[in-house]
Amino acid sequence: MSIADSTETTMEPDADEIARQRRKRVETFGKWLLPAVVLVLMLVIWDRIVVWNEIPHYILPGPGLVFETLIKDWAMLFEALLVTVQITLMALAVAVIGGVGLAVLFTQSRLVEMSFYPYAVILQVTPIVAIAPLIFIYVDSRIAGLLLCAWLVAFFPVLSNTTLGLNSADHNLRDLFRIYGASRWQTLRFLQLPSALPYFLGGLRIAGGLSLIGAVVAEYVAGTGGLKSGLAFRILEAGYRLNIPRMFAALILIAGTGVIIFAGLSFLSHMLLRKWHESALKRDH
Amino acid sequence: MTAPERPHATRPELLRLDRVGKTFNGDVVALRGMSLQVREGDFISLLGPSGCGKSTALRLISDLMHPSEGRITWAGPQETGDLGVVFQEPTLMPWATVAQNVWLPFRLRGKSYASVRDDVLEALKLVGLEKFQNSYPRELSGGMKMRVSIARAMVTRPRLILMDEPFAALDEITRFKLNNDLLTLKEAIGCTVIFVTHSVFESVFLSDRIVVMAARPGRVITELQVDAAYPRPESFRTSAEYAAYTRQATDALHEAMGEVA
Ligand SMILES: Nc1ncnc2c1ncn2[C@@H]1O[C@H](COP(=O)(O)OP(=O)(O)OP(=O)(O)O)[C@@H](O)[C@H]1O
Ligand SMILES: [Mg+2]
Numbered sequence: 268m269s270i271a272d273s274t275e276t277t278m279e280p281d282a283d284e285i286a287r288q289r290r291k292r293v294e295t296f297g298k299w300l301l302p303a304v305v306l307v308l309m310l311v312i313w314d315r316i317v318v319w320n321e322i323p324h325y326i327l328p329g330p331g332l333v334f335e336t337l338i339k340d341w342a343m344l345f346e347a348l349l350v351t352v353q354i355t356l357m358a359l360a361v362a363v364i365g366g367v368g369l370a371v372l373f374t375q376s377r378l379v380e381m382s383f384y385p386y387a388v389i390l391q392v393t394p395i396v397a398i399a400p401l402i403f404i405y406v407d408s409r410i411a412g413l414l415l416c417a418w419l420v421a422f423f424p425v426l427s428n429t430t431l432g433l434n435s436a437d438h439n440l441r442d443l444f445r446i447y448g449a450s451r452w453q454t455l456r457f458l459q460l461p462s463a464l465p466y467f468l469g470g471l472r473i474a475g476g477l478s479l480i481g482a483v484v485a486e487y488v489a490g491t492g493g494l495k496s497g498l499a500f501r502i503l504e505a506g507y508r509l510n511i512p513r514m515f516a517a518l519i520l521i522a523g524t525g526v527i528i529f530a531g532l533s534f535l536s537h538m539l540l541r542k543w544h545e546s547a548l549k550r551d552h
Numbered sequence: 553m554t555a556p557e558r559p560h561a562t563r564p565e566l567l568r569l570d571r572v573g574k575t576f577n578g579d580v581v582a583l584r585g586m587s588l589q590v591r592e593g594d595f596i597s598l599l600g601p602s603g604c605g606k607s608t609a610l611r612l613i614s615d616l617m618h619p620s621e622g623r624i625t626w627a628g629p630q631e632t633g634d635l636g637v638v639f640q641e642p643t644l645m646p647w648a649t650v651a652q653n654v655w656l657p658f659r660l661r662g663k664s665y666a667s668v669r670d671d672v673l674e675a676l677k678l679v680g681l682e683k684f685q686n687s688y689p690r691e692l693s694g695g696m697k698m699r700v701s702i703a704r705a706m707v708t709r710p711r712l713i714l715m716d717e718p719f720a721a722l723d724e725i726t727r728f729k730l731n732n733d734l735l736t737l738k739e740a741i742g743c744t745v746i747f748v749t750h751s752v753f754e755s756v757f758l759s760d761r762i763v764v765m766a767a768r769p770g771r772v773i774t775e776l777q778v779d780a781a782y783p784r785p786e787s788f789r790t791s792a793e794y795a796a797y798t799r800q801a802t803d804a805l806h807e808a809m810g811e812v813a
Contacts, residue, residue: 437643439639439641439643440643440645442611442614442616442637442639443637443639443643443656444660445616446614446615446616446635446637447656447657447660447661448660448661449660453660457645457656457659457660458645461645461647461648464647542647542688543646543647543648543688543689543690544646544647545690
């Protein structure tokens with residue numbers, strides 16, 4: 268074999284490289300296409316079941332009818348969606364402020380942590396459906412009640428993850444900060460908060476989903492409410508009227524909202540961590 | 553061998569340990585009766601087996617904990633920034649760039665980056681990393697991260713730098729290179745170094761005094777003088793003089809270990 272030959276062969280991708288590229292193609296292809304195929308299959312089966320069994324639409328509407336309803340009732344459903352989204356986002360914001368604030372307070376004072384942590388846990392483990400009726404008895408404003416419910420569900424993952432993160436700062440770095448005479452505030456700002464960021468973002472993603480759940484559950488409990496009704500109320504209302512297609516349409520909107528919140532928060536997390544954190548590192552093998 | 557001149561004996565004292573001891577939880581004697589005089593410009597190695605209290609000694613000196621007995625006295629007042637520390641791990645902030653990491657000691661004293669930019673870049677240049685100022689730690693090799701850590705320790709031009717097995721996790725080729733560079737750096741900024749190591753070879757190559765320690769309880773066995781002149785070129789590693797000192801240090805270390813067994 269000549270020298271030219273052998274240099275030529277090294278230019279070609281080796282077996283590992285070929286296998287890696289193949290895996291990558293399958294990966295990107297599969298990640299989008301496979302769920303899409305499953306979706307189409309499910310819709311077709313759903314449709315066939317309805318048609319072949321001649322199921323009336325007030326028991327199980329076909330996918331086509333649900334879609335039609337979504338378009339037909341769009342104005343009303345969209346308005347309800349905005350209300351639900353508004354409650355969800357506000358609850359999430361308050362969960363972040365409350366969760367991070369409490370976490371910082373806990374790490375600043377062991378006494379505060381020992382005093383209040385058990386109650387944070389109790390609030391978390393008590394099902395929200397059980398607390399919600401009480402809340403609506405004592406809280407006059409409907410919006411405030413909804414917000415409180417959603418917040419109660421959502422703040423705990425932010426609190427516990429952020430507390431864990433604040434305490435997870437590297438011990439040698441802590442020592443270094445002490446040697447350099449850093450103040451409490453400096454240690455918090457330059458060491459603990461950045462260390463906690465990945466943990467906080469993990470908690471935030473969970474809290475995003477939970478605040479939507481909290482908003483929906485709270486609205487079920489709050490029941491009929493004057494002008495501003497969210498999607499949950501629309502589902503209840505449609506249920507009373509046996510308007511099953513509209514129930515499905517609203518359900519689709521709620522699920523879609525949850526997915527968008529999750530994707531948005533995942534993207535945010537990726538953008539904030541991509542420069543330095545291991546979780547955002549792309550490994551090729 | 554040339555007649556040993558001992559320039560250190562005439563240099564002013566920086567710090568003194570008087571029969572310093574540390575006991576943990578009432579019964580774990582990590583260090584007992586350690587006395588040591590540190591003069592300005594010294595390069596002192598603490599050499600000894602695992603658990604002999606080397607790290608404890610450094611933590612006491614850096615005031616991270618208080619001695620259970622004895623006293624540590626500094627000549628002159630102590631200011632933050634008079635002390636630089638390098639740990640076994642590079643201990644960099646992963647979310648900050650190389651330059652931001654080196655800025656840290658200044659930042660904690662309230663200095664803006666702009667006001668100390670020149671010092672930061674100068675320190676990076678001394679460790680040969682000026683091109684990497686905007687890189688993140690994860691983009692660097694182990695040796696480069698350690699260089700950043702060293703740059704951070706010396707950026708404030710401290711009087712004393714404490715190093716706790718800084719090169720233990722590196723490969724030998726990188727370690728030799730960093731040993732050479734460390735000596736050059738020390739000359740350049742004229743500081744004092746207390747250096748913890750497990751390696752006889754490293755301690756002989758770097759230091760002018762080696763404190764040999766033993767474990768259970770952690771204590772000083774003997775102090776050796778390495779009178780070879782600085783700067784020490786790479787050829788020092790293969791000289792007869794070096795071999796003789798290594799021999800001496802190894803014997804002292806064996807004695808230290810023997811007493812335990
Ligand atoms: N915070 C602590 N609490 C209890 N015991 C400790 C503590 N720190 C150190 N020790 C004990 O003190 C002894 C000396 O520890 P030290 O870390 O100083 O040893 P070292 O010489 O640095 O060892 P190595 O070479 O393994 O780093 C050990 O027996 C260790 O277990
Ligand atoms: Mg140690």
